[in-house]
Structure formats: structure tokens, C-alpha cells
Amino acid sequence: MGNFLRASAVVAAIAVGVVGCFNIGNEDGVCSTGELCQCNGIGNCSYSCPDGGCSxxxxxxxxxxMTCEGGGCDLSCRGTGNCLMDCPDNSCxxxxxxxxxxxxNAP
Known part of the structure; x- marks a missing residue:
């Protein structure tokens, strides 16, 4: 019985770790210059970069x-959904x- 309890505890810990690294639901936020903002869960993401230079x-x-008000941002799109980025000066x-x-979207 002791091995069964240990195995159950290990499985539970792994499940909690996997769920903890994977978001479910919509996300939004503000990124800072030089920061990497990631969207890797289930749901839509909306981030802005007011000063520019975000990844x-x-x-x-x-x-x-994504919105890059300050320009100079980059977006790596590897998911299953659409990727949109607004960049005011065509530097993204x-x-x-x-x-x-x-x-x-750039003017």
C-alpha cells in the first residue's frame, strides 16, 4: 500500500505542475521594453507595449x-489561432x- 500512495503522490504532483504551467482563459496585459510576453495556453491574448521594443x-x-504603440516589436506566431499586431510606424x-x-497592421 505504501508504494501505491507514493505513486499517487508523484502523479498528483506532476499533474499540478503541468496545470500550473498552462493557462486556461483569456489573458491581457502590458509589456515593458525588452520584455518577452508569452501566450501559451487556451484562450485569446491581448498585450500592449506602450514604449516599444517588446517581444x-x-x-x-x-x-x-498585440499592440506596439512605441514600434520596434516582434511577434513569433506558432500557435493554432490568428496573430494580429498593430504597429504605428511599420517597424515591427x-x-x-x-x-x-x-x-x-501598419499605416
């Missing part, structure tokens, strides 16, 4: 909608390797 990574199940880049569409 975004979209690897989850859902759409990613998108690397589109996922299953969805990628759109860079």
Missing part, C-alpha cells in the same frame, strides 16, 4: 492581438509559423 510569443490555442515584424493567419 511577443504566441504558441497557444487561441488568437493573439511577425514570424508566422503557426496554423492561423498573421496580420501586421
Amino acid at each position: 511577443f510569443r504566441c504558441e497557444g490555442i487561441g488568437n493573439c492581438d 515584424t511577425i514570424n508566422c509559423e503557426g496554423q492561423g493567419n498573421c496580420v501586421l
